[in-house]
Every structure is written in C-alpha cells, then in structure tokens.
Amino acid sequence: MAKYIVRYGSMRHLGVLSTRGNDRFRRGSQVIARTQRGLEAGEVLCDATEEAVSQLSDTSPGQILREMTEQDTNEQAHLLAHTPKTLAACREHIKRLGLDMQLVDVEHLFGGERIVVYYLAEHRVDFRELVRSLASEFQTRIEMRQIGVRDEAKLLADYGDCGKPVCCNTHLSAMPPVSMKMAKVQKATLDPTKISGRCGRLKCCLRYEYDTYEALLKQLPPVGSDVVTADGRARVLSQEILAEQLLVSTEDNRRMLINASDVLSVLKRGSGKGKPRSRGPERGRNENRDKPPQEETQGAAQEKPPQGDSREKPPRGEKRNGPPRGDKRGGAPRGDKQGGPANDDQRDGTESKAGPEAQDGPVVKDTSAPTEGLQENPGRPEGNGGPPLSPSPEKIEGPEKNNETESQGGPPESTDSKDQE
Incomplete structure (x- = not known):
C-alpha cells in the first residue's frame, strides 16, 4: 500500500x-x-x-x-461561492454580540460536515453564544480557530514584493522564526518597510540563506583582526561573506580588497563588533603617550574648576590667623554691635546708619578716648585696627540687661553722651 x-x-x-x-x-x-x-x-x-x-x-x-471527478470539482466551486455569504452572517452575529475579535476567513469542508471560522483576537474570547447562533443558522458543526498575523497572510495574501506568490501560501509548511540578526548578517537594509512581508513581520526568506552565511562567517577572520598577508601586516575593516573577501588596511594606511585565502596567519582576532579604528587616530594617541605625565596633570589641573575651600586647615591646638566667627555674647565681627563701629569710616567719627535707632535720634560723635568700661571689654584690643578677637565667656562682665541690649542691634551709648545730658 x-x-x-x-x-x-x-x-x-x-x-x-x-x-x-x-x-x-x-x-x-x-x-x-x-x-x-x-x-x-x-x-x-x-x-x-x-x-x-x-x-x-x-x-x-x-x-x-x-x-x-468533474462532479467533485463542481461541488467544491459551489462551497466556495457560499463563502462570502457565510462571512457576512458571521460579522453580523459578532457585531450583535459585541465580541472583541476580528474575523479573517471561513472554510467549508468538502463533505459539508464542518465550517471552520478563523479570527484574530488579543485576548481570550467567550464565543459560546456565537457558536450556537451559527450552528442553528447553517445546521452544521462550527469550529472556532484563533490565528496570528502570519497565519492571516497565509490565508489572504497573494503576491510578495519579489513578484512571486508568498512563501507561506505555497511551499512553507511551518512558519520559521526570523530575527533582526539574520538581516544584519546578510547586510540587508534595516528599513522595516523593505524587510517586512505582507503580514507586517520580518520576511521568511531572510532565513533561507542564513545558515550559509553563518558557515562562511566562521571561516573568515572577524572585523578588527590583525592578519599577515603577502604584502605585510594589515587589519580587517569589513567582510564580503558570500564572495569570501576582506577589506583590509595596511600599515601605510592603504585599503585593499583581498581574498580570504590570501591571509597567511591571524595575529590577533577581533571582536567582530563594529568597525575598527583607523591607523591615523592610533598614531596620534601614541604621540600623546610620549608626553610626560606631569604636563598632562598640570593641564588637567588648570581646566578643573576649584571646588570647596582651598585654605589649609591649621593643626589642632593652633589658633587661626583670620577673623573668628561671631559670638552673640562677646560681639559679632561684622558691624561690631558691642564696641562701636567696626569699619574705618565709623572709627573716624563719620555718620553711619546702624538701624532704626540711628534714624530716629540725633547722631552722637564720639571723639573722646574710650572709657574704662569699654576698655575692659576684650572684644577690641588696644592699638589694633583689625577685627576684634572673640572673647571667652569667662571674661564677660556686666548685667544681663546690657547683653539683651547688645543683641538687639543698636550701638550702646557712650559715657560722655550721658554726662552731656
């Protein structure tokens, strides 16, 4: 048999x-x-x-x-003629039931004992009511089959971009998986509109020659490899896989196309990813390596902006030479609210506006020598025009009322102004 x-x-x-x-x-x-x-x-x-x-x-x-036979051929043509009517009835029932599905095609078996309905859907669809409606209308068994976009092209597509009938509708029995890597290895255009088929996915024909490309690619040195030829040492820039040729760059920066059989030996295998760098930038990089590292460090230091405070920190136990930070009890270095004006203009007796109290009352010029009470204040040392030193809390004398007056901001009244009143 x-x-x-x-x-x-x-x-x-x-x-x-x-x-x-x-x-x-x-x-x-x-x-x-x-x-x-x-x-x-x-x-x-x-x-x-x-x-x-x-x-x-x-x-x-x-x-x-x-x-x-001829009778069987007429019967098959009669079934195909009823296909549009069956499609219209299915669409009406789907619209009436509000099902989230896209009807693709229907198929009548030759014996008439079954109708197969092909549809697209993103999620699972409850079509039990639809099957009952179609079975009662056509008086036959209904089979619902969910398919993908590639199967849709297999049912409806006719011709491809090459001018021949689509492969999935002629000789392909199964849909092989196709990836973008296959297009890159064959150096095909990466434009999706040119490498996509009628289904909107990558063309199935990209897989036909992929195995041949992979076998030939293993025999060629990868891109970036250092090879030795009859003309000397060279570096591989690109590959012509089907022609089994290599585009190389020699030591004197000449590019030539050679056969893979002309390669005598491979000194260093490249990664094969991307194009290798040309000889020109490598020589410039070697010249920079000959420079002393001190010059590079100095140039980097000039370009680098200063960050933070560059002053040297004094060791522990040693006082700072600069002005101290302000102290509420002993007086602040800015404005010198306790011992009179801190700038040179106020020290010479010129008018200055220190706050609302100076604007309301008359300005009193103090030309006399400092009193004993002011001399006892160690916030300003005698004979020193610089900023006052911060006194220690132990040497501060006087009632708490004076401290409150000092912290509010107005300059204290001198002893001579009280005698004048």
Whole structure:
C-alpha cells in the first residue's frame, strides 16, 4: 500500500495519507481524502519516503479515497461561492454580540460536515453564544480557530514584493522564526518597510540563506583582526561573506580588497563588533603617550574648576590667623554691635546708619578716648585696627540687661553722651 504526502485545507496542512489497494497517483493530482477533520479536497505532493517524512515536523494520518471527478470539482466551486455569504452572517452575529475579535476567513469542508471560522483576537474570547447562533443558522458543526498575523497572510495574501506568490501560501509548511540578526548578517537594509512581508513581520526568506552565511562567517577572520598577508601586516575593516573577501588596511594606511585565502596567519582576532579604528587616530594617541605625565596633570589641573575651600586647615591646638566667627555674647565681627563701629569710616567719627535707632535720634560723635568700661571689654584690643578677637565667656562682665541690649542691634551709648545730658 503506497503512501503520499498530501496538502489540504485553507491552512495548507500536510499529512501522510495511504491509498486504497494498489492505487497510484502522480505529483499534483487533485484527490478527495478523509482526514481527522472530515472529508476534504487535497493535492498530492510526493511519495512519502523516509527522507521526505523526516523533514516534516507535524503530520496527520488519513486515507486517499479517489481522484477528483468533474462532479467533485463542481461541488467544491459551489462551497466556495457560499463563502462570502457565510462571512457576512458571521460579522453580523459578532457585531450583535459585541465580541472583541476580528474575523479573517471561513472554510467549508468538502463533505459539508464542518465550517471552520478563523479570527484574530488579543485576548481570550467567550464565543459560546456565537457558536450556537451559527450552528442553528447553517445546521452544521462550527469550529472556532484563533490565528496570528502570519497565519492571516497565509490565508489572504497573494503576491510578495519579489513578484512571486508568498512563501507561506505555497511551499512553507511551518512558519520559521526570523530575527533582526539574520538581516544584519546578510547586510540587508534595516528599513522595516523593505524587510517586512505582507503580514507586517520580518520576511521568511531572510532565513533561507542564513545558515550559509553563518558557515562562511566562521571561516573568515572577524572585523578588527590583525592578519599577515603577502604584502605585510594589515587589519580587517569589513567582510564580503558570500564572495569570501576582506577589506583590509595596511600599515601605510592603504585599503585593499583581498581574498580570504590570501591571509597567511591571524595575529590577533577581533571582536567582530563594529568597525575598527583607523591607523591615523592610533598614531596620534601614541604621540600623546610620549608626553610626560606631569604636563598632562598640570593641564588637567588648570581646566578643573576649584571646588570647596582651598585654605589649609591649621593643626589642632593652633589658633587661626583670620577673623573668628561671631559670638552673640562677646560681639559679632561684622558691624561690631558691642564696641562701636567696626569699619574705618565709623572709627573716624563719620555718620553711619546702624538701624532704626540711628534714624530716629540725633547722631552722637564720639571723639573722646574710650572709657574704662569699654576698655575692659576684650572684644577690641588696644592699638589694633583689625577685627576684634572673640572673647571667652569667662571674661564677660556686666548685667544681663546690657547683653539683651547688645543683641538687639543698636550701638550702646557712650559715657560722655550721658554726662552731656
């Protein structure tokens, strides 16, 4: 009993089907076969040899009943004529039920015992009510099958960009996975509009020659490798995989295209990622390496902006030479609210506005020598025009009332002004 590989159905299923008795069929014969789905029309592809069956991943059993007659051909044409009417009825029921699905196609089996509905949906759809409505209208069994965008092209697409019928609708039995790496290895354009098929995904034909490219690529030195040729040492810049040629750059910066067989040895294998740097920048980088490191450090120090305080910190136990920070009890270095004016203009007796008290009352010029009370205040040392030293809390004398007056901001009244009153 002979066996044949037969293609049948709208999704172009493949099956290993046996024959009745000693029946023989030639390649391309249109037959009527019984499969797991029912009675269907199919096409004989070839004999089911061991080599042919080993290349098929998923096959279904069945039996070839007979070769199609003229009556069978008319019956199949009659079923195809009812397809638009069935599609319109399905769309009406889907719209009435408000189902989130996209109807793609319907398929009538040859025996009429089943109608297969193909649809697209992002999520799972509860179509039980739809099946009941369609079954009562067409009086047959309804099968709902969810498919992807590539299967949609397999059902509806006709011709590809190459001008030939799409591969998924002719000879492909399964959809092979295709990645962008395959396009990069074959140096195809990365424009999505040019490498995408009718389904909107990457073209299936990108995978056909990928294995050949991978085998040839392993025999070529990667990009960036240092090789030795008959003309001397060179570096690989790019590869012509199918032609098995290399674009190299010699030591005198000459670029030439050589055959892969002209490579005598590989000194250093490159990573193969991106284009290697040219010889020019490498020489400039070597010249910079000859400079002393001190000059580079000085240049970096000049370009680097100063950050923070660059003053040296005195060691512990040693007083600072600069002015001390302000002290509420002993007087602040700015404005010198306790011992009179701190700037040179106020020290010479000129008028200055120290606050609202100076604006309301008359300005009193103190030309006399400092009193004893002021001399006892160690906030300003005698004979020193610099900023006052911060007194220690132990040497501060006087009632608390004077301290409150000093902290509010007005300059204290001198002893001579009280005698004048």
